[in-house]
Amino acid sequence: MIRSSGQASGGSQRAVSRNPFWFAGSHWTPPEIARSFFHSLFGPDFADRQRRIADALKNLHCPLLYVHAKAPPDLQRLQELRPDAMVGQVIGSGHYLMLSVPEQVNAMLDRFLEVVETPL
Numbered sequence: 001m002i003r004s005s006g007q008a009s010g011g012s013q014r015a016v017s018r019n020p021f022w023f024a025g026s027h028w029t030p031p032e033i034a035r036s037f038f039h040s041l042f043g044p045d046f047a048d049r050q051r052r053i054a055d056a057l058k059n060l061h062c063p064l065l066y067v068h069a070k071a072p073p074d075l076q077r078l079q080e081l082r083p084d085a086m087v088g089q090v091i092g093s094g095h096y097l098m099l100s101v102p103e104q105v106n107a108m109l110d111r112f113l114e115v116v117e118t119p120l
Contacts, residue, residue, distance in 0.1 A: 057081045063116040067108055069093040069100075086112055 057064075057078070064085040066078060071089065078085060088108040093100035 054081055063112070065108065065112040067097060067105060069095070069097055086115065 054077070058081050060082070064082055065088065066075075066085055067088045067090065068075075069090050075087065079087070090097050090101045090104040090108075093104075098105050
């Protein structure tokens with residue numbers, strides 16, 4: 001963490017972080033929280049979690065819409081597990097699809113709802 005040259009109100013120095021876990025408008029994320037978060041995603045039980053997710057998807061009996069900006073490497077696996085899933089891709093967005101290109105996401109949601117509401 002570095003200190004800015006200016007003084008914040010009350011005479012104390014304002015802290016500015018160059019830590020990748022600093023979020024605008026929030027406090028610095030302590031390293032143990034960051035480690036715990038990444039461990040929960042990619043820790044030793046990662047393979048077991050992947051298996052449980054695959055089993056849940058396979059046994060899920062409802063319509064499924066998957067919208068993405070960039071095709072994930074396991075998209076083919078999703079299509080194997082749920083061949084009935086509708087998959088859509090937006091253009092011109094990164095991680096925050098609903099904020100970046102809401103008109104594309106809303107159009108896909110509208111179409112999805114039309115399809116699932118139509119009796120076979």
